[in-house]
Amino acid sequence: MKSSVSKNRNLAWVVIFLLPNTILYFMYTILPAILTAVYSLLDWNGFQSAGEFCGIQNYVELFNDDIFLTSLKVTFKFMLFAVPVRFLVSMLFGLLLNSRKCLFKSFFRTLLFLPVVTTGAIIGTIMIMIFDPSHGPVNIVLEGLGLIDKGKSLLGSYDTALYTSAIIWIWKWMGMSLIYWIASLQSIPDELYEAAKIDGASGFQSFMAITAPLLKPFAVIILLLTIGDSLRVFDILLTLTNGGPFYSTETIELFIYHTAFTDRIPRLGYASAAATIFALFFCVVAIVQSAFKKRGGE
Amino acid sequence: MKKMDFKTRCQGWAFKIRRTPVRYCVLALALLLVTLIWIYPFFWMVSASMKTTTELFSKGLDLIPDQFSLDSYYDAWIKGGFSDYFMNSVVTTIGAIAVVLLRCSSCGYILSQASFKGKGLYITILVATFFIPHGTTIIPVSQISTSLGLMGTRIGVILALAGGGQVMAVMLYKSFFDKTPRSLYEAGVIDGASFPRIFFSIMLPMSGPVTATVTILTFMNSWNNLLVPLVFMMGNPEIKTLPVGMMAFSGAYATDWAGMAAASTITLIPVIVCYICLQKYFISGVAGAVKE
Amino acid sequence: MLKKIALILISLCVILPSAFANGSTEGSSDDVFTWWDHYETFTDIVNSMLDEYSAESGREVEYTLSSPDKMSDSLLVAFRTDQMPDVMSLPFSDMTSVCTMFAEGWFQPLAVEFEDLPQVAKDAMFEGITMYDGEVYSVPIFSQSHTALFFYHPSMVSEAPTSWEELYNSCKQVYEESNGETYGLVLPMTFTKRMKETIEQLMDAAGEPVIDYSTGEYNYDSDAMMEFFYWMTRMWDEGLIHPSSVNFNMKQARERWAVGEAAYLIDGIYNVGITKKNFDPELSDIAVCEPVSANGQPYMIYKWPMVGGYYISKNCDNVEVATDMILSMIEDDIMLEMANVQDNPPVNTSVIADADVHETYLQSCDIFNRTIGLKPFPVAKNPDTEKVYAEMKTISPSPIEILNGYFSGAITDWEAALHEYNDKMIAERDRAIEKVRSNGYNVSLDDWVFPNFAYGESYTADKYQEL
Secondary structure (H helix, E strand, O other), X not given: OHHHHOOHHHHHHHHHHHXXXXXXXXXXXXXXXXXXXXXOOEEOEOOOOOOEEOOOHHHHHHOOOHHHHHHHHXXXXXXHHHHHHHHHHHHHHHHHHHOOOOOOHHHHHHHHHHHXXXXXXXXXXXXXXXXXXXXXXXXXXXXXXXXXXXXXXXXXXXXXXXXXXXXHHHXXXXXXXXXXXXXXXXXXXXXXXXXXXXOXXXXXXXXXXXXXXXXXXXXXXXXXXXXXXXXXXXXXXXXXXXXXXXXXXXXXXXXXXXXXXXXXXXXXXXXXXXXXXXXXXXXXXXXXXXXXXXXXHO | OHHHHHHHHHHHHHHHHHHOOHHHHHHHHHHHHHHHHHOHHHHHHHHHOOOOHHHHHHOOOOOOOOOOXXXXXXXHXXXXXXXXXXXXXXXXXXXXXXXXXXXXXXXXXXXXXXXXXXXXXXXXXXXXXXXXXXXXXXXXXHHHHHHOOOOOOHHHHHHHHHOOOOHHHHHXXXXXXXXXXXHHHHHHHHOOOOHHHHHHHHHHHHOHHHHHHHHHHHHHHHHHOOHHHHHHOOOOHHHOOHXXXXXXXXXXXXXXXXXXXXXXXXXXXXXXXXXXXXXXXXXXXXXXXXXX | OHHHHHHHHHHHHHHHHHHHHHHHHHOOOOOEEEEEEOOHHHHHHHHHHHHHHHHHHOOEEEEEEOOHHHHHHHHHHHHHOOOOOOEEEOOOOOHHHHHHHHHOOOEEOOOOOHHHOOHHHHHHOOEXXXXXXXXXXXXXXXXXXXXXXXXXXXXXXXXXXXXXXHHHHHHHHHHHHOOOOOEEEEOOXXXXXXXXXHHHHHHHHOXXXXXXXXXXXXXXXXXXXXXXXXXXXXXXXXXOEOHHHHHOOHHHHHHHHHOOOEEEEEEOOOHHHHHHHHOOOOOOOOEEXXXXXXXXXXXXXXXXXXXXXXXXXXXXXXXXXXXHHHHHOOOHHHHHHHHHOOOOOEOOHHHHHHOOOOHHHXXXXXXXXXXXXXXXXXXXXXXXXXXXXXXXXXXOOOHHHHHHHHHHOOOOOHHHHHHHHHHHHHHHHHHHHHHHHHOOOOOOHHHHOOOOOOOOOOOOHHHHHHO
């Protein structure tokens, strides 16, 4: 088929079919990325209409900026905690909700998916109330169980704010991973399980022997998708903690936002430099991922 | 007709429950408990829409408001202009979905079926920018849109929502078309159908599950997107969408909690309906994609 | 299945063109007269003015009200993309950014001469803030006020405190009598811009402003600051401060105070109007007292000259109409309405006597009258210092961040952190001065020195002449 389409008379169609995607991709991804990289070389106060060229000054300053370095750390800490938990919790739910004996599967699935489709800003607002230290339900329950002291603010303490917001993020996005897992599990043919049953394997044995190896390639992809999501967490943190307390939840995205908009003197060039570093990092992750995938495929 | 359906369905459930071993019933009960806790915040939201501010803070876990009233819904829908915002959101979202479907399906089709010079590079560049977030590029995007005269227009919002990489959608289509049998295309050629005709009348209609998946993903993104409409709708209130309209409840001095909760609930309902309708296709679409 | 998809595609084909058609006809915003505002109080007043204009001219008008944070975001994007509203209020708290905005051409002058302004406005005008090169760019609609008022619930507190220690004792009593159900104080810790201002005002009241005007040096680690930190950290450790304060912005803190979760709130005068409108229509449980950092002594709180209420953007194409609207905001009847809703006191304070306001509001106005003076303004002494302010980078952690760091458990040695902040601020200003000098501007540390400044006296425009 490939040869038939690639014949010359179809070349025009190839171009026409590629055009919409290419134009939109160029206008909204490539060109802005290039512009951001250009801005990163400017000393540009947000109140000014244009910046002044300053070379790599912004980059030099970034790597001496404690808050930027903290935000790198915070971003990775968030990822290292949130990704495995979301991965495992969603896998557990996926296995439960894929089991043929489970009742009302699609009902449960819909409920678990509900947070995914809710605006992040609203979730932030609701969660501030849910985690309120003086009368929020979470504190009432945890204090009742004797797990935390009275008045301990989970979102307001330096040591717990990041993990609490990570848990809220996991809660919001778990439903998405769940769909990935269910989709993956559905691709394993039932006959394999039946064969295992005949052989007298227990549930756990058949999981280790059949499900786990077959799921491995899917797991890699789900993991990478989750990592990507975790690096982009923004609106939830903005409404939940706005980067605080004391920069303990200031991720790179928030750092960029604060630098470009809310600082006393908003600095567009400096924020662009941070964005460029961030974008480059994403590209590397993406390339590593596709290399990974290729190797996995072969 | 519908009633009968429901009755037989209930009988079906009852039958199913009776046939299920006890430990699975216990499991279902446990799951029910977990999921109810899971969506507690939503119950809280709905109940908040009927509470006064003082009630909201004094009640703790209690979800039952002192009195049931739908006033805040009425206020949000009629006085708050949410009926207009709602229509705007619908038009913007449908527009974005249409653009995404068109650009991604055609591109995915070509990337799958045609071979041309630079195809590998094209895919590599697409994938490399997969993770670049919207937020960091909002200023250049708004500048580009301004110079094209798209700022403050509905088409500008739609294009910005549908713009960018959309790598996931392109790849979903590509992997779907990779699996379509060769004979289909050949049959089309023998019938004398042109290239676009084969695509639109044979290939695209087949890609139902992928189309459903892309629709849901785009729907979620557009319906909830705050940043893009916020920036693009400055100076043109006629095209405000729901999330932008919601900001009005969080005033400079005080937050209208009941109004905000009511508006959030209103915003959420179409999303849930859309998800429930497309759920089946969605999962099989994602299954196809993950497999690749 | 096929049918369904065909249906979807057909409906898309129908809806899509309509979306595009709508977009292009409604598209241009040029013919809409836009007004962006963050003063919620004036919504009705402004809207009726706009409606009147719209009816007369047939031109479409658009009024947008947003919170100060969102509005400053929007303004920055709008400026960069040439989409500024015709008229806007300024949600930026830092006066030096207004100076930068002048230098970058954000505004157009009003179509009015200084001489033609009413006397109340004339008295409040200031070069570099409401005027630039002798032209009128805005008029203040408020008179001076500060945000270091201590509001409390008389039902919980019997006697107003006059020192940090008395405040501590009072909070402790409230907390213990309620068995830990009610906290002493609630603070909007995430609203750092406001808290920074409030802390500086508290230091003024304590007699130790954060700039020592005789030497020009920063004074963020003064004894008064240490005392403030001592009592705040002690109150936090003993659970007297609302535990959510760490995550609260102003709205949340005020909300919790108003519903009775805490006895004290440090806020501006508009708290009276907001509480009345949203929580307590009778204002049955509200009282105010002077900043406790003054220890009951005579004091003065120093403020920048008043910023204007509304400015006309460079994109505005009907300056006459905008000028009329802006000037009508300072007419007596509107001033009176302003006082009636108990927002910031109007620039023409004489109308307050005729207004229907609560006792607390009158007390607050009286406090302002007695205790507010003008702060020495380096930019007024030497306009080039604006470049230094623009060059200075934010130093963190700032005092408010240090306090929040202590509350959240990130910092224990706040004393050392305050000393470090002060040293870094001095070093950063020196660096900025050096950089600006190297660009050919004539600035030096002397621009921050005001030898004729005397604590307790206002630094009025004539004092600059004496220098």
